[in-house]
Amino acid sequence: MKKVFKKLLAITLVAMITISAVGCGKEENALTKIKDAGKIVVGTSPDYPPFEFLISEDGKSKIVGADIDLAQKIADKIGVKLEIKSMDFDSLLPALQSGKVDMVITGMTPDETRKKAVDFSDIYFKGVNGVLVKEENVDKIKSEDDLKKVNLGVQKGSTQETYVKDKLKIEKYKALKAVPNLVMDLKSGKIDAIVLNDKVAKINEGKYDNVKLVKDLKLTGGGDEEAMAIAVKKGDNKELLKLMNEEIKELQSSGEYDKILSNAVEEVSKAKQ
Ligand code: ARG
Numbered sequence: 001m002k003k004v005f006k007k008l009l010a011i012t013l014v015a016m017i018t019i020s021a022v023g024c025g026k027e028e029n030a031l032t033k034i035k036d037a038g039k040i041v042v043g044t045s046p047d048y049p050p051f052e053f054l055i056s057e058d059g060k061s062k063i064v065g066a067d068i069d070l071a072q073k074i075a076d077k078i079g080v081k082l083e084i085k086s087m088d089f090d091s092l093l094p095a096l097q098s099g100k101v102d103m104v105i106t107g108m109t110p111d112e113t114r115k116k117a118v119d120f121s122d123i124y125f126k127g128v129n130g131v132l133v134k135e136e137n138v139d140k141i142k143s144e145d146d147l148k149k150v151n152l153g154v155q156k157g158s159t160q161e162t163y164v165k166d167k168l169k170i171e172k173y174k175a176l177k178a179v180p181n182l183v184m185d186l187k188s189g190k191i192d193a194i195v196l197n198d199k200v201a202k203i204n205e206g207k208y209d210n211v212k213l214v215k216d217l218k219l220t221g222g223g224d225e226e227a228m229a230i231a232v233k234k235g236d237n238k239e240l241l242k243l244m245n246e247e248i249k250e251l252q253s254s255g256e257y258d259k260i261l262s263n264a265v266e267e268v269s270k271a272k273q
Pocket of ligand 1: 044045046047048052089106107108109110155157158159160179226227
């Protein structure tokens with residue numbers, strides 16, 4: 001009897017240890033995983049200058065921009081290398097959820113739908129949206145209502161798409177994977193206007209002769225604001241997020257983030273020459 005009891009106790013103990021070990025394994029600490037790998041992988045859609053864009057260096061294309069500098073600062077703070085993965089904007093969150101990337105930095109707005117799927121850092125930049133049109137149409141768009149009368153273009157899966165669909169209640173619009181494709185369609189007259197970040201719009205205005213950012217246009221209901229934060233996979237990410245938020249705070253209070261951003265704007269204009 002005693003022997004049987006001892007055996008049972010042993011089996012129970014082994015089972016308990018196994019269960020708790022499996023339990024721990026499921027909740028892998030995101031920061032430990034990154035440290036063990038010696039690198040942090042960032043996913044980005046490099047079509048949004050000055051935040052992320054491509055330049056050519058020694059005949060090769062390179063991803064640069066304010067978001068990439070921010071990613072590098074975070075990698076440095078953790079003490080690991082930074083690896084950048086370029087993807088279409090609408091593939092980034094699925095890649096984060098499946099563990100292909102450790103974080104997404106791509107001018108992403110932490111909206112309520114996304115917050116259900118992933119976690120976000122504090123906001124590192126608060127921008128506004130603007131409307132880019134062909135020069136000859138610049139006087140045709142004076143209000144949000146005017147937007148309903150033209151062929152609109154937005155980036156697929158963006159908060160600008162949500163604004164056009166849910167706030168303006170426009171059913172027919174063009175959603176493309178990358179911003180440069182939208183600008184090409186604008187230039188060729190396939191679309192009349194693009195809703196996007198106003199800094200990105202200004203850069204495109206400077207890049208092409210016949211596209212213009214509409215001035216003094218009041219957008220509402222999420223159309224006016226474009227906050228940006230870093231996305232990470234849900235799970236045991238508290239330490240990783242804490243570290244990211246510390247870095248964001250430091251960069252902001254020291255004024256370094258503003259410098260990063262203005263350097264990126266300068267880099268765009270250099271790349272153009
Ligand atoms: N802020 C918008 C969003 O989160 C647009 C971001 C676009 N970013 C980019 N790299 N193209 O949906």
